[in-house]
Amino acid sequence: MTTEASQPAMVSIRVTLNGTEQEASVEPRLLLVHFIRETLNLTGTHIGCDTTHCGACTILLDGTPVKSCTIFAVQADGREITTVEGLAAGGVLHPIQAAFTEEHGLQCGFCTPGMMLTGVAFLENNPDPSEAEIRRAISGNLCRCTGYVNIIKAYQSAAAKLRERGA
Amino acid sequence: MIPPRFHYHAPATLDAALSLLNDYGPEARVLAGGQSLIPLMKLQLAAPAHIVDINRIPGLDAITEENGTLHIGSLTREAALEASETVRAGYAILHDTAAVIADPLVRNMATVGGNLAHGDPANDHPATMVALGAQVVARSAAGERVIPVADFFEGPLATALGPGEILTGIQVPQPPAGSGGAYLKLERKVGDYATAGVAVFLTVNDGVCQQAGIGLTNAGPVPVKAASAENFLAGQRLTEETIREAARLAAQEAQPSADLRGSADYKRDMVRVLTGRAIRQALERVG
Incomplete structure (x- = not known):
């Protein structure tokens, strides 16, 4: 491969996660599910098959359910994410x-x-x-x-x- | 699974995206819905040095009908195609197709353009677009060109798109009076590739087939245009006998490979069965 040797630049992203704004600097290749679980420390979003089949990693992106193992975190920049932790409100279950x-x-x-x-x-x-x-x-x-x-x-x-x- | 490293670009305009593709040539890949590309990267089967994310470019996801043509923007999500009233009312075969691609969550991201540009003969839109006689619109820094879908697929995961080109839309001719179509897919379970898939689009006048388009999914190294079945049907009165003969011819044109979904003989026979059913369903829909 004739790829240039430089390391890809980190990308600064801002998302609204369960109603709260979050900012982070991420590697472009970071998957959204890893960003949610490991950067933002919310482990309610599960990793099952890791191959876009099982839906355990489903989150809402601007209200639409998608598989977060098959989206890069950088793609969520400026968007709203809802995870299972965001469903209950004020101690009352959704x-x-x-x-x-x-x-x-x-x-x-x-x-x-x-x-x-x-x-x-x-x-x-x-x-x-x-x-x-x-x-x-x-x-x-x-x-x-x-x-x-x-x-x-x-x-x-x-x-x-x-x-x-x-x- | 961790994808290989890449440089990320999210241009806000088509011109900026084309300029990036021009700069990075074959080292760049376009990211649309990502539902094929990202799994390939996770499996280390694709390792583009540069990703050009076209999702921030406005205006690529419109579905419009004008001057006898349905224009489908390449970034149209499969879910949007499935939900489109224009498509449901006038292009039942396209609705059929969108509704059986992958699963509902994947369809929320996956795009029509990506389904074609990925060049996978197991994808569902190619056969339908072949049956409909659609054209693909490609843009590069040098300008725009229109490619008949029958000339678009060159091999497994290989298309006529050059490294500096972006598929911006698909043009489907508006169905003439007396036409109908259907797409039928046999799959082991939701989300699987087709064991066999058949798209049929017919124009019929007084029980006689004027023109037929037949495309086959996952039946060869590229989407198969079942030309001998199409040619046989043109000018024929559509009876059980002629339908059976067209189905037999379509099955002959299929070149499936044996895999976990079945033997080549089994798949060829499923092409025969589905072609017969799709012709009958297309006939029922003639309006």
């Missing part, structure tokens, strides 16, 4: 968190942060989904414990709670 608790929408819990963040964005756009729509919405988030049945119940329960809250 309706989707309450629903996962009540419906036992998890066993080992590894996929749960990603499942819930996908759900938050999905239910915002589709407040009264069918089971088929829920199954399709979570098709990028793998759960190896539950068989999905209680996750779907949790989504349905969260949808009802959110509709009630909005009403």
